[in-house]
Amino acid sequence: MNDKLRAFSGQIVAVVIALAIGAVIIMLIDESPTKVFMTLMRGAFGDQAKIAGTLLQTTPILICGIAACIGLRGGMFNVGIEGQLFLGGFAAAWVGFAMPLPPGLHVVVAMTVAVIAGAAWVSIPAFFRTRYGTNEVVSTILSNYVAVLLTSYLTIFLFKRPGGWSETPPILATAYLPELFAFSRLNWGLIIGLALALFVAWFFRSTAKGYSISMVGSAPKFAEYGGIDVKRQGFMVLLASGAVGGLAGGIETLGVHHRFMEGFAPGFGFDGLIAALLANGSPIGTIVTALFFGALRNGSLLLETDTNASREIITVIQALIILSVSAQVLMKRRGDSTAGERRWKF
Amino acid sequence: MKSVFRKCIIAGAALAASIGSAAAQDKVSVAAISGYFAQGFGITIVDGLNKAKSEFGIDLKLVDTGNRALDYEEQFANLAKGGQYDLIFVMGWELVDALTKASEAYPNQRFVFIDGVLDSDKIIYANFAEEQGSFVAGALAGMIENQGSSFDKIGDGKAIGFVGGRDIPVIRNFLGGYEEGSKYAAPDVKVNPVFAGTFDDPAKGSELALALYGQGADIVYNVAGPTGEGVMQASAAADKYSIGVDIDMCGSAPGNVLASMLKRGDIAVYSLIKDEVEGRKITPGTRTFDLAAGGVEVKICDDIAPSIPADVTAKLDEIKKGIADGSIKVTRHK
Numbered sequence: 155m156n157d158k159l160r161a162f163s164g165q166i167v168a169v170v171i172a173l174a175i176g177a178v179i180i181m182l183i184d185e186s187p188t189k190v191f192m193t194l195m196r197g198a199f200g201d202q203a204k205i206a207g208t209l210l211q212t213t214p215i216l217i218c219g220i221a222a223c224i225g226l227r228g229g230m231f232n233v234g235i236e237g238q239l240f241l242g243g244f245a246a247a248w249v250g251f252a253m254p255l256p257p258g259l260h261v262v263v264a265m266t267v268a269v270i271a272g273a274a275w276v277s278i279p280a281f282f283r284t285r286y287g288t289n290e291v292v293s294t295i296l297s298n299y300v301a302v303l304l305t306s307y308l309t310i311f312l313f314k315r316p317g318g319w320s321e322t323p324p325i326l327a328t329a330y331l332p333e334l335f336a337f338s339r340l341n342w343g344l345i346i347g348l349a350l351a352l353f354v355a356w357f358f359r360s361t362a363k364g365y366s367i368s369m370v371g372s373a374p375k376f377a378e379y380g381g382i383d384v385k386r387q388g389f390m391v392l393l394a395s396g397a398v399g400g401l402a403g404g405i406e407t408l409g410v411h412h413r414f415m416e417g418f419a420p421g422f423g424f425d426g427l428i429a430a431l432l433a434n435g436s437p438i439g440t441i442v443t444a445l446f447f448g449a450l451r452n453g454s455l456l457l458e459t460d461t462n463a464s465r466e467i468i469t470v471i472q473a474l475i476i477l478s479v480s481a482q483v484l485m486k487r488r489g490d491s492t493a494g495e496r497r498w499k500f
Numbered sequence: 501m502k503s504v505f506r507k508c509i510i511a512g513a514a515l516a517a518s519i520g521s522a523a524a525q526d527k528v529s530v531a532a533i534s535g536y537f538a539q540g541f542g543i544t545i546v547d548g549l550n551k552a553k554s555e556f557g558i559d560l561k562l563v564d565t566g567n568r569a570l571d572y573e574e575q576f577a578n579l580a581k582g583g584q585y586d587l588i589f590v591m592g593w594e595l596v597d598a599l600t601k602a603s604e605a606y607p608n609q610r611f612v613f614i615d616g617v618l619d620s621d622k623i624i625y626a627n628f629a630e631e632q633g634s635f636v637a638g639a640l641a642g643m644i645e646n647q648g649s650s651f652d653k654i655g656d657g658k659a660i661g662f663v664g665g666r667d668i669p670v671i672r673n674f675l676g677g678y679e680e681g682s683k684y685a686a687p688d689v690k691v692n693p694v695f696a697g698t699f700d701d702p703a704k705g706s707e708l709a710l711a712l713y714g715q716g717a718d719i720v721y722n723v724a725g726p727t728g729e730g731v732m733q734a735s736a737a738a739d740k741y742s743i744g745v746d747i748d749m750c751g752s753a754p755g756n757v758l759a760s761m762l763k764r765g766d767i768a769v770y771s772l773i774k775d776e777v778e779g780r781k782i783t784p785g786t787r788t789f790d791l792a793a794g795g796v797e798v799k800i801c802d803d804i805a806p807s808i809p810a811d812v813t814a815k816l817d818e819i820k821k822g823i824a825d826g827s828i829k830v831t832r833h834k
Binding site for chain 2: 197203207210211214310311319339406410411415417418419420421451452455456458459460464465
């Protein structure tokens with residue numbers, strides 16, 4: 155337990171530093187930090203609707219975070235979750251409006267297609283990674299732009315609902331992911347996300363396959379020497395990560411929006427990646443960090459209406475957290491003999 | 501006895517509350533929500549709100565929606581729940597879904613949609629007579645084209661062009677007015693319309709405009725949002741003329757912008773708030789801001805104005821007067 159606490163102490167310090175600098179910035183714009191933080195809390199947890207709103211914001215961050223965790227554990231930095239989310243979202247919506255199916259089955263089919271779409275999208279950078287050793291960070295980032303614009307194209311030119319905004323027709327009611335409460339759009343997506351986090355945590359902790367993936371992630375040469383097909387496994391890790399990214403998109407369109415809109419959910423892929431990094435790639439930890447970011451996001455919406463501070467202060471705080479976490483990582487590296495040097499020489 | 505006492509307290513509290521709210525009624529509170537306050541048409545709305553604030557001392561709250569669809573409903577609820585705003589102005593079609601839901605969840609909250617007319621009858625709509633402004637723009641373009649090569653940068657004088665963002669009803673309304681205006685003032689000039697299919701692609705706008713110039717159109721009317729920025733740039737590249745839309749675009753390509761068809765969001769917002777402050781409560785329905793009310797207007801660019809022939813200016817004034825008094829009927833295209 156003590157070890158675990160130590161492992162996360164850096165993250166806690168990072169959050170404290172970020173909040174402190176955030177408070178200074180708030181004072182600079184002539185607003186009281188206490189008022190801002192109280193409003194944030196009220197906006198995030200003020201009543202049952204607010205709590206549900208926070209959980210609603212948490213859901214996509216959590217699922218994208220799990221997608222990132224799978225990659226990080228297997229030594230693959232999937233920065234393309236954003237694009238996988240967009241394609242998954244579009245694919246699920248397409249099944250939702252274009253393919254009448256009986257209730258229940260419809261949701262399952264739409265979700266499955268979302269998962270396949272996410273995996274298929276990441277399979278291109280994954281192929282180049284395993285076949286030619288292309289850096290997956292660059293190729294997955296670039297695939298985001300293509301995915302966002304591709305879904306825009308499909309929405310505007312092929313499937314646009316006549317009149318109104320650039321969106322597809324609404325999905326059929328049979329494809330709705332059921333809501334949990336009458337007073338909120340919070341839906342089964344949250345339960346799916348939590349179950350998935352637990353499953354992935356169990357998979358890495360208790361299965362041989364999970365162990366071999368972690369091994370490749372932490373010591374690829376050693377794992378290869380031990381007889382693991384590193385390339386094949388890297389491909390499968392990226393595929394699984396992309397599949398979960400697609401699922402995140404499917405849950406958003408089937409559970410919340412009930413249609414696909416051009417540019418419907420910008421930034422969730424990156425928020426998820428940050429949540430996973432802040433949790434050291436632990437799926438259970440990601441539940442906590444995703445909830446933290448979800449609360450910040452939902453709280454910030456009330457911040458905008460009830461104080462003079464801008465909603466964007468949250469983006470600033472998030473960025474400060476990332477900066478202080480990465481600064482610590484760099485400092486640790488420098489302290490740790492020649493680890494950094496070896497990394498570059500390799 | 502005890503219950504009588506309690507009733508008295510409740511009655512007292514209710515009285516205090518009603519006095520409190522009556523006092524609050526004196527000051528009009530306005531909120532505005534949109535993701536576009538920093539650009540084009542959104543800027544004119546902020547101008548109108550600020551003008552109303554400095555003149556009437558209203559309470560004003562601006563809320564930026566950002567671009568995450570997940571946030572919109574929560575933001576509407578945060579604004580409407582307290583009931584402290586008399587009017588909430590809304591701009592942007594991506595907010596329509598959240599707006600419709602909020603107007604049903606908070607039936608006592610009055611929302612003003614400043615971006616067209618929707619189906620719901622619970623909302624107040626500020627509607628701009630774009631067809632009238634476009635009629636004047638079309639008449640101007642037609643008459644300048646008619647001057648032929650005697651006018652700087654004009655070729656054979658046979659055609660004018662139009663670049664629309666998407667082929668949607670509101671853009672058709674601009675086109676319809678433009679065609680009617682051109683036909684009215686210069687029956688021999690042909691109008692060549694094209695649609696970019698997107699509002700967000702300046703490169704496409706530029707490409708389409710250059711194609712129109714290449715086909716002999718000398719003046720192109722841009723109704724395409726950011727795509728239209730490319731149209732303005734193309735007019736400079738081809739050294740022909742463009743007509744801007746929504747806001748004053750004369751600065752985008754000085755010397756090549758003939759005029760701008762302004763949609764005066766500031767006038768609409770200001771006059772709605774003025775009515776509210778002066779006790780003429782605004783009720784759900786459509787309020788049209790037309791040429792006569794100053795809601796739309798064609799502004800000829802200062803650097804071009806001196807070279808416009810006097811007979812063209814006179815004819816334009818006559819047309820404006822005709823539209824205002826109803827003697828010239830402009831069709832509203834839906």
